[in-house]
Amino acid sequence: MNLMETHTEIIKSTAIEYAVMNEISQRRSKRAYAPTPVSNEIINSLFEAARWAPSSMNEQPWVYLYATPDQPELREKIIQALNDSNKIWAKQAPLLIVSLARKTLLRNGVINGSARYDVGGANALLSLQATREGLNVHQMGGYNRQVLIDNLNIPDSHEPLVVMAIGYPGDLESLPENLRQREIAPRERFRQEFFVRNESF
Ligand SMILES: Cc1cc2nc3c(=O)[nH]c(=O)nc-3n(C[C@H](O)[C@H](O)[C@H](O)COP(=O)(O)O)c2cc1C
Numbered sequence: 001m002n003l004m005e006t007h008t009e010i011i012k013s014t015a016i017e018y019a020v021m022n023e024i025s026q027r028r029s030k031r032a033y034a035p036t037p038v039s040n041e042i043i044n045s046l047f048e049a050a051r052w053a054p055s056s057m058n059e060q061p062w063v064y065l066y067a068t069p070d071q072p073e074l075r076e077k078i079i080q081a082l083n084d085s086n087k088i089w090a091k092q093a094p095l096l097i098v099s100l101a102r103k104t105l106l107r108n109g110v111i112n113g114s115a116r117y118d119v120g121g122a123n124a125l126l127s128l129q130a131t132r133e134g135l136n137v138h139q140m141g142g143y144n145r146q147v148l149i150d151n152l153n154i155p156d157s158h159e160p161l162v163v164m165a166i167g168y169p170g171d172l173e174s175l176p177e178n179l180r181q182r183e184i185a186p187r188e189r190f191r192q193e194f195f196v197r198n199e200s201f
Contacts, residue, residue: 033167033168060122063099079091081151100160
């Protein structure tokens, strides 16, 4: 079978087909948040998970800016940058984290071609740690980059990647109908046969 010619719909499924860690099966990008704040200790655990991610040459190119409900002005600076479709639900999340990549290597100032990859890996570990804590993480690329850069004084040496809305799962009734439906819809993924090969490409 030529995988690339296969119609994608027929090789998606909603089932977790092989055993994975609970944190992987339970993670989901939800949109309804409870107002319960995330404690400083747990916030530190999330960043500790990111801290121990692998990175090219151990450069650790991740930088995080975050805002809690105690910092309404800082939160507003992040929320203001979000696309309206994200703002509507993400503004309810008690913890907002902006992930950035340091563009160049600390050792010699050369462009770090792995920076985005490494920040993605760190964000993945942060997300799994959050899931273990019973938190929901919803990553967003839907924001106005220039507004975020201006509002947070992000220097040219750093590139904003995803913004994360984090909090404990909340009441579905708090969401508009269209988002409520998305929240309860089964998730689906390509089956392994679409992206895994035990042969040359
Ligand atoms: C880089 C990136 C950008 C994303 N941007 C948005 C976004 O702007 N708005 C949104 O609602 N979800 C966004 N998502 C969430 C994805 O839509 C979600 O992860 C995907 O549909 C799979 O669902 P799941 O995370 O619940 O498994 C983003 C995810 C990633 C990794």
